[in-house]
Amino acid sequence: MTVLITGATGQLGTLVVKHLLDRIQASDIAVSVRTPQKASDLSAKGIDVRKGDFNDLALMTKTFAGIETALIISAEDDNATRIKQHRTAVDAAKAAGVKHIVYTSIIDPKADADFTYSAIHLDTENYIKQSGLAYTFLRNSFYADLLLAGVPHALETGDYGAPAGDAKITYIPRNDLAEAAAVVLANPNDHINATYNLTGTKGVTHSEIAGYIADATGKPVTFVDLPAEVHTGILQSLGLPDHLIEALSGLYVGAKKGDYETVSNDFEKVVGRKPQSVEAFIKSALAN
Numbered sequence: 001m002t003v004l005i006t007g008a009t010g011q012l013g014t015l016v017v018k019h020l021l022d023r024i025q026a027s028d029i030a031v032s033v034r035t036p037q038k039a040s041d042l043s044a045k046g047i048d049v050r051k052g053d054f055n056d057l058a059l060m061t062k063t064f065a066g067i068e069t070a071l072i073i074s075a076e077d078d079n080a081t082r083i084k085q086h087r088t089a090v091d092a093a094k095a096a097g098v099k100h101i102v103y104t105s106i107i108d109p110k111a112d113a114d115f116t117y118s119a120i121h122l123d124t125e126n127y128i129k130q131s132g133l134a135y136t137f138l139r140n141s142f143y144a145d146l147l148l149a150g151v152p153h154a155l156e157t158g159d160y161g162a163p164a165g166d167a168k169i170t171y172i173p174r175n176d177l178a179e180a181a182a183v184v185l186a187n188p189n190d191h192i193n194a195t196y197n198l199t200g201t202k203g204v205t206h207s208e209i210a211g212y213i214a215d216a217t218g219k220p221v222t223f224v225d226l227p228a229e230v231h232t233g234i235l236q237s238l239g240l241p242d243h244l245i246e247a248l249s250g251l252y253v254g255a256k257k258g259d260y261e262t263v264s265n266d267f268e269k270v271v272g273r274k275p276q277s278v279e280a281f282i283k284s285a286l287a288n
């Protein structure tokens with residue numbers, strides 16, 4: 001069996017490889033990366049490092065040669081570009097003879113979601129289904145890791161700001177999502193044509209998150225419900241691309257309508273334990 005992971009020098013991909021090495025031999029693992037020099041640690045472990053880029057169908061088809069199961073980790077670009085990139089990756093996998101595609105999707109992918117990136121994931125899921133290959137969709141909820149970005153400002157000012165109102169979001173640590181992917185890749189035949197909703201243990205509000213930060217650091221931190229335009233202005237001042245600002249702003253609009261509050265126990269079914277709670281994640285990330 002040879003399993004290939006795309007995006008293996010990214011944050012999620014790095015963790016997937018780490019968890020997969022706990023389960024199968026390095027000689028059964030290949031990775032696709034845009035810059036092979038960045039993956040010298042993986043070659044040193046005996047992993048087959050291949051150059052791949054979703055913008056290049058011919059290259060990607062070579063990259064997938066001899067692979068049975070491929071984890072396609074979604075890329076990061078505007079919707080039209082990313083839809084094309086993901087379709088190219090699927091076409092390449094099929095042309096190369098890959099049997100099973102595992103794909104990192106999003107919770108409740110929809111064409112018209114306020115979280116605009118959702119439409120990309122719906123398109124990619126549908127395209128994979130139409131390819132006729134076996135599939136496993138890992139519908140990841142939002143990374144708890146994203147919550148740490150506001151911590152330095154919160155510790156400086158006491159304010160933990162987001163346009164979140166009392167929205168509940170089922171954040172889950174990236175590391176747990178990586179372990180779920182590794183479990184699937186280690187025994188792909190147990191997960192043929194399955195769709196997993198990988199959420200945290202509960203939907204948490206930003207008031208609760210501010211409380212977790214305060215408890216973990218012993219500093220007074222409270223949630224500040226930012227007006228949407230203030231939040232957008234902050235993201236613009238950071239120089240983020242427009243498509244990302246639109247997606248991040250939309251995430252909170254959708255969350256306030258209840259889009260990301262539904263808890264699933266699929267993570268526990270796949271991995272055999274509950275995911276780390278947001279409270280425990282923040283406590284451990286801020287411990288020193």
Ligand SMILES: NC(=O)c1ccc[n+]([C@@H]2O[C@H](COP(=O)([O-])OP(=O)(O)OC[C@H]3O[C@@H](n4cnc5c(N)ncnc54)[C@H](OP(=O)(O)O)[C@@H]3O)[C@@H](O)[C@H]2O)c1
Pocket residue numbers: 006007008009010011012013033034035052053054055073074075076085104140141142143146174
């Ligand atoms: N659920 C969530 O909360 C959440 C949050 C953020 C992102 N995401 C999605 O999940 C993905 C993985 O998250 P992450 O934290 O690992 O993000 P990340 O660290 O930014 O990694 C993104 C990966 O995508 C790869 N990539 C980008 N463009 C590509 C292309 N044209 N062809 C092939 N690979 C390409 C990158 O390759 P290089 O290593 O070569 O740069 C990188 O490995 C993201 O790309 C995004 O789609 C989900």
